[in-house]
Ligand code: FES
């Protein structure tokens with residue numbers, strides 16, 4: 163359901179999830195199909211805009227500015243870290259993270275409680291992002307594909323995670339909001355210790 | 362004297378090298394740190410003496426299906442033959458030990474070893490070797506893949522043991538069986554299906570830290586504080602918050618079921634009427650929309666259906682490696698004395714509308730994301746603490762001297778959810794297996 167059509171009592175998507183309906187799941191399928199397409203090379207200007215957005219987002223996470231990071235997301239957003247390669251069917255499968263706006267707000271709140279022992283000490287991370295491709299779809303949404311390497315250090319142990327991101331960004335004034343951030347870990351269905359870091 | 366102390370104490374019955382290490386109220390740190398103890402456990406506790414969980418039948422949906430698992434450290438293939446019969450065979454070539462199958466699951470009538478090409482049927486029989494003239498008269502029957510001596514399934518749960526004289530699975534499940542039945546009978550079709558890719562969580566600690574925790578009703582109000590705090594973000598804290606309210610004499614109870622099994626029953630913290638699980642659940646993605654459509658479509662039956670999106674509110678621990686938590690099946694897979702994989706299988710059920718299935722998936726993502734990691738951090742920190750040799754003991758004496766907590770109901774001890782009876786009880790079974798006292 164479009165956010166503009168939400169009944170008033172459900173407008174606050176950080177507290178309600180009335181919009182995450184069957185259509186919302188169907189739209190997710192269409193985003194994945196778009197992200198799997200071959201795209202033409204983007205004009206330098208667009209490529210630069212996409213890259214800058216990703217760098218900014220990554221920096222907010224690396225600096226632990228999770229409230230600012232949360233502000234980048236749209237009300238009908240999804241932060242998605244699938245277990246099954248490619249995502250599987252989330253209607254019948256679980257994900258490492260399948261966060262609508264409310265659950266993403268929960269996640270940030272959880273990280274900031276100071277009581278999450280899996281984040282005491284907190285993960286130090288550095289996101290490196292390359293292979294950026296971008297295209298604007300007919301509805302004006304910016305699609306971005308990129309490759310990431312996340313270095314993490316926590317509790318005396320350094321770890322590395324690799325994979326690719328799929329972003330769907332919605333125009334928002336002069337800027338963009340994240341409608342979908344899909345995090346495709348190379349080894350999403352394999353052994354992992356403590357995946358409580360933000361990708 | 363508590364009821365547990367009145368039983369003939371297995372641990373006091375014999376003097377051997379374990380006598381000093383497993384005491385009525387404490388166990389020694391070396392059981393969690395020494396590689397020699399671990400090596401012995403992987404043989405005796407994990408299959409040599411009695412049953413361990415191997416796989417679920419829904420992972421083997423058709424004839425000739427296989428799934429690759431571990432039985433202790435043994436690489437094992439659970440297979441169906443062409444008639445659908447279940448087998449468990451070592452994934453270890455009879456020739457020079459290479460694994461014969463490197464896929465995690467699939468379909469195969471036979472397995473050809475990629476090293477020198479010996480070929481085995483999916484029941485383990487050797488069917489051929491390249492250039493057999495090099496072996497003179499070869500009796501192929503002698504060179505099959507090693508079989509797990511006994512394989513039995515109980516309502517889809519497949520167990521194996523190398524002990525030909527072990528009791529039947531039903532007998533060994535014993536008092537745990539009605540609880541497993543209860544969990545399965547919640548599903549309208551009386552069965553669960555795995556199917557979703559599993560979380561393979563790992564922690565740098567001994568496997569028993571996970572089993573200790575599985576029957577521990579003392580830790581939630583503390584170890585899960587972040588989850589409880591998060592749950593109160595929008596006002597009233599739901600879900601497991603009842604663990605924080607006088608857990609010693611609250612409505613929840615824990616049962617020691619024998620053979621190392623136990624269960625925590627959280628249901629009394631909820632109401633009895635349909636919909637009480639659903640009402641107590643912290644909201645998950647799509648909750649409002651799907652609830653509305655289920656209520657519109659199913660009327661009076663909606664509460665029953667919505668409850669099926671929520672966990673069973675029991676934590677059933679089947680020694681040594683099968684944990685039923687909420688709607689999930691968790692398998693403890695030891696990797697090394699200080700490294701463990703916890704595999705969480707989400708479950709699906711038939712006989713419910715799609716909306717319930719979707720909500721059920723979302724519900725099963727919640728605790729693995731915001732609850733379990735904090736426990737596993739505590740397991741890792743316990744393992745770090747265990748490195749101190751002079752501080753020798755892990756205590757399990759909570760409730761030991763509280764006579765009024767325990768009572769006997771239909772042959773099992775029921776007690777406060779914060780009693781560490783779960784640990785004391787499973788160490789009885791641990792000792793029996795380590796001492797090779799199982800039938
Ligand atoms: S090890 Fe398998 S054929 Fe030689």
Ligand SMILES: [Fe+2]
Nearest residue numbers: 580581584736
């Ligand atoms: Fe826990």
